[in-house]
Amino acid sequence: MYNFMRKFPGGLLLVPMLLSAIFYTFSPELFRIGGMTQAMFTTDGLNYVIGLTCFCSGAGLNVHRIGKVLKKQGVLLLTKTIICVIASIIFIQLFGQAGIWGISTVAFIASICSTNPSLYLALEDEMGTPDDVSAFGLVGLLCVPAYPMLIFGLSQETAIDWMPIISTLVPILLGMLVGNLDENMAKFLAPGVSVLTPFMGWSFGASINLIEAVQSGLQGVIITIMFYVLMVPILLMVETKFVKTDGISSLAISSIAGMSVSVPFIISQTNPAIEPFVASATAQIAFGVVLSSIITPFLAKKLDIHNHLDISETHDF
Numbered sequence: 001m002y003n004f005m006r007k008f009p010g011g012l013l014l015v016p017m018l019l020s021a022i023f024y025t026f027s028p029e030l031f032r033i034g035g036m037t038q039a040m041f042t043t044d045g046l047n048y049v050i051g052l053t054c055f056c057s058g059a060g061l062n063v064h065r066i067g068k069v070l071k072k073q074g075v076l077l078l079t080k081t082i083i084c085v086i087a088s089i090i091f092i093q094l095f096g097q098a099g100i101w102g103i104s105t106v107a108f109i110a111s112i113c114s115t116n117p118s119l120y121l122a123l124e125d126e127m128g129t130p131d132d133v134s135a136f137g138l139v140g141l142l143c144v145p146a147y148p149m150l151i152f153g154l155s156q157e158t159a160i161d162w163m164p165i166i167s168t169l170v171p172i173l174l175g176m177l178v179g180n181l182d183e184n185m186a187k188f189l190a191p192g193v194s195v196l197t198p199f200m201g202w203s204f205g206a207s208i209n210l211i212e213a214v215q216s217g218l219q220g221v222i223i224t225i226m227f228y229v230l231m232v233p234i235l236l237m238v239e240t241k242f243v244k245t246d247g248i249s250s251l252a253i254s255s256i257a258g259m260s261v262s263v264p265f266i267i268s269q270t271n272p273a274i275e276p277f278v279a280s281a282t283a284q285i286a287f288g289v290v291l292s293s294i295i296t297p298f299l300a301k302k303l304d305i306h307n308h309l310d311i312s313e314t315h316d317f
Helices: 002-006 011-026 035-041 043-059 066-095 105-113 117-127 130-135 136-140 146-156 162-183 183-189 192-205 210-215 215-245 248-252 258-270 272-316
Strands: none
Touching: 011 117, 011 136, 011 192, 011 210, 011 272, 035 043, 043 117, 043 130, 043 136, 043 162, 043 183, 043 192, 066 105, 066 130, 066 146, 066 215, 066 248, 105 130, 105 146, 105 215, 105 258, 105 272, 117 130, 117 136, 117 192, 117 248, 117 272, 130 248, 136 248, 146 258, 183 210, 183 258, 192 258, 210 215, 215 248, 215 272, 258 272
């Protein structure tokens, strides 16, 4: 089973996520029996798994290397944030809350702001460096619903709730403290990131209804195209031309997370004007999750092969 999952880029995340999505599409109450089973096999335990992974990845982040992480992933995430803010302001000014082509503003913002940290972790663990892997917690900041809520607020000048962002930083910082105080603890916790990846995949898949995702049809495809067109070219240019690295991280952060499916509902709780768009936005984002979970690993693998061919040709020369 392990070898089968490793055959696919990001397979440690994607295979459990797909299996979970199939289970929850046709039997959403299967594991909702309370206790440890419900906590482990439903979305109920998702925040705990993400928090623990943030802690383990933070433990592997040496303070002496943090500058290197910020120089690469920090620059990329800042670039992504700037793109999200500008694109969101333009979208809402041009099309209002109802959006265009059946894609509402809340669906647009929730999707373009999304990053699947679990897929990032799976791809970087396979194709990246230890520093790239240790940036998981930093990338995880863009996964929490607070991030699109922040962008949504900035695009409309509404109040911003900083507490969810702070709550994501706490396990990262505590992990860094433990790992840097005791090198043996850092080594002990390091494998935890890979071990937890399939469990994150399962939890993310539990929030995806494949039937609803497919029913979103054309809008789901369009929103995915928008995501890639807005993000990938600029991020790749920044990483390869300015940061001077291979571009894998740019693709690794370019996927839509299953957690983003919950964003329209969460935003609607503080903004009733969003309620009419929640159902359609949720289905469109879910379809984007499925598509990007297939497209991003494919693109990353192609780029990785291309990079290795270039290195091989340079050495031959």
